[in-house]
Amino acid sequence: MLAPAVSLWMDQTEHLRVSRESVRAPLDVDVAIIGAGYTGLWTAWYLKQHAPELNIAIFEAQHVGYGASGRNGGWLLGRILGEEKMLAGWPEPERGALMAELKGIPDSVEQVLVQEGIDCGYRKGGVLTCAARYPEQQQWLLDELKALYAHGHSEEDYRLLSAHELSQQLRMHQAYGAIYSPHCATIHPAQLALGLATSLERKGVRIYEDSRVQAWRKGVLTVAGHPVCAQWVVPCVEGYATETKALRDYQLTVQSLQIATEPLSVSQWDEIGLHNGQAAHESSRQVTYFHRTRDDRLVFGARGSYRFGGKLREQFRLTEDEVKLRRDLMLDLFPQLAKTPISHGWGGNLGMTRHFRPYMLCDEAGGVACAGGYGGEGVGASYLAGRTLADLILKRDTLLSRAPWVVRNQSLRKALRRWEPEPLRWLGYSAVIAAFSYEDAVLANPRSSALRRKLSSKAAAGISRLMSPEFKVG
Ligand SMILES: Cc1cc2nc3c(=O)[nH]c(=O)nc-3n(C[C@H](O)[C@H](O)[C@H](O)COP(=O)(O)OP(=O)(O)OC[C@H]3O[C@@H](n4cnc5c(N)ncnc54)[C@H](O)[C@@H]3O)c2cc1C
Numbered sequence: 001m002l003a004p005a006v007s008l009w010m011d012q013t014e015h016l017r018v019s020r021e022s023v024r025a026p027l028d029v030d031v032a033i034i035g036a037g038y039t040g041l042w043t044a045w046y047l048k049q050h051a052p053e054l055n056i057a058i059f060e061a062q063h064v065g066y067g068a069s070g071r072n073g074g075w076l077l078g079r080i081l082g083e084e085k086m087l088a089g090w091p092e093p094e095r096g097a098l099m100a101e102l103k104g105i106p107d108s109v110e111q112v113l114v115q116e117g118i119d120c121g122y123r124k125g126g127v128l129t130c131a132a133r134y135p136e137q138q139q140w141l142l143d144e145l146k147a148l149y150a151h152g153h154s155e156e157d158y159r160l161l162s163a164h165e166l167s168q169q170l171r172m173h174q175a176y177g178a179i180y181s182p183h184c185a186t187i188h189p190a191q192l193a194l195g196l197a198t199s200l201e202r203k204g205v206r207i208y209e210d211s212r213v214q215a216w217r218k219g220v221l222t223v224a225g226h227p228v229c230a231q232w233v234v235p236c237v238e239g240y241a242t243e244t245k246a247l248r249d250y251q252l253t254v255q256s257l258q259i260a261t262e263p264l265s266v267s268q269w270d271e272i273g274l275h276n277g278q279a280a281h282e283s284s285r286q287v288t289y290f291h292r293t294r295d296d297r298l299v300f301g302a303r304g305s306y307r308f309g310g311k312l313r314e315q316f317r318l319t320e321d322e323v324k325l326r327r328d329l330m331l332d333l334f335p336q337l338a339k340t341p342i343s344h345g346w347g348g349n350l351g352m353t354r355h356f357r358p359y360m361l362c363d364e365a366g367g368v369a370c371a372g373g374y375g376g377e378g379v380g381a382s383y384l385a386g387r388t389l390a391d392l393i394l395k396r397d398t399l400l401s402r403a404p405w406v407v408r409n410q411s412l413r414k415a416l417r418r419w420e421p422e423p424l425r426w427l428g429y430s431a432v433i434a435a436f437s438y439e440d441a442v443l444a445n446p447r448s449s450a451l452r453r454k455l456s457s458k459a460a461a462g463i464s465r466l467m468s469p470e471f472k473v474g
Contacts, residue, residue, distance in 0.1 A: 001344065116196075118195030170273040272292075316346045436460050
């Protein structure tokens with residue numbers, strides 16, 4: 001198995017990569033963006049869209065797409081983490097308009113891709129949330145559907161599929177049914193990041209690589225040892241927040257890991273399905289997510305991890321155990337792949353706020369705008385964040401700039417809830433994972449008694465409330 005330096009996606013786009021200069025002298029810009037992932041790139045794109053005269057520079061510690069944006073599972077979702085809670089009680093008609101905006105994220109991204117000529121394998125095949133492996137997932141699916149309808153979604157947005165209906169799209173061992181939503185596309189993550197960078201450079205945005213921002217305060221940054229003056233500082237570092245003093249207590253770093261098979265044959269895919277670029281996952285408390293790549297691999301991600309102190313993971317050479325855990329889960333669903341080699345394994349850092357919801361913040365007095373806390377749902381959310389930060393910086397009064405996830409004229413310290421100090425975070429995380437893993441093992445074992453099944457689920461649900469009912473690891 002290959003251990004790519006960054007990811008399968010980055011290996012596949014090696015030929016598209018250009019090396020960019022690093023900062024070698026003092027600079028003066030209007031907007032200094034920290035991080036060349038989707039959030040930074042989309043923010044620059046929308047700033048240029050509304051104010052082409054702006055002098056914008058992006059400073060990236062490594063290279064474009066080095067972070068989660070060049071490593072993710074390729075799901076471009078038309079939703080954001082915790083949207084139900086954030087929109088609950090929000091006045092109409094804005095609430096309905098914001099829900100439509102979120103569902104429309106894949107289509108809005110596609111419009112830009114077409115406009116900019118970015119080929120990143122965009123396929124809008126929707127997403128299947130499947131009940132599989134054990135029958136309890138059927139009830140969880142129904143509970144989820146009920147909550148989605150209570151939030152205001154319709155059957156056009158989320159539709160229950162019987163096992164037979166699911167089998168017309170995806171065939172898995174022990175599948176009981178699914179919820180299908182059309183609001184998701186799959187993309188090639190690195191092609192999106194590199195494509196956006198190229199289009200920004202055409203518009204005059206300067207992107208500096210190997211240019212770590214070592215410090216920043218109002219109006220001035222230190223980048224690779226050089227001073228940079230900027231009216232606006234826009235940190236877009238998501239999973240790397242742990243290295244940034246101003247963010248580290250609010251945006252926790254966690255990891256997600258994935259494996260990819262060698263390309264499967266036509267007959268293997270005929271057996272599995274997923275012919276339209278659908279994304280799919282299980283409705284278990286622990287996350288598994290997968291899709292069929294453009295070059296016919298099955299990319300499979302599952303479970304997450306947390307390192308004491310929110311420590312960043314730099315090296316994603318997966319251990320045998322890390323690969324085995326994901327491969328075993330994949331084989332539970334697709335036993336016919338037992339002889340298929342795993343070609344790649346990798347992972348990345350992502351960011352979580354204490355509320356398990358993203359935020360988009362603009363502090364005019366401090367000259368800072370930033371966004372993050374997308375959890376494992378950041379491909380679409382970072383697009384929304386880029387658009388929203390541009391509106392906020394340019395003082396555009398729009399639907400997005402008034403959304404409930406927007407924080408205006410407050411510092412991070414005032415706006416976000418602090419994570420508990422260690423060892424509480426680590427203990428909380430470990431307890432939740434232990435309870436989830438125990439529940440999963442009990443439920444996946446057909447010989448487990450009804451009482452044991454019930455108790456394990458009660459324990460998992462109860463203990464997860466320690467963190468948040470929305471807590472998922474993936
Ligand atoms: C394995 C994995 C799978 C995922 N799958 C999905 C998925 O399928 N769908 C989904 O919606 N979301 C998914 N996510 C989440 C999603 O990828 C991220 O939320 C999103 O890419 C975040 O983009 P970003 O630009 O905010 O951060 P990043 O892409 O992490 O970019 C941050 C950048 O900042 C740079 N940086 C950090 N510190 C500094 C500094 N001091 N100076 C200069 N540069 C700095 C980093 O090098 C990095 O390039 C996944 C994440 C992972 C890790």
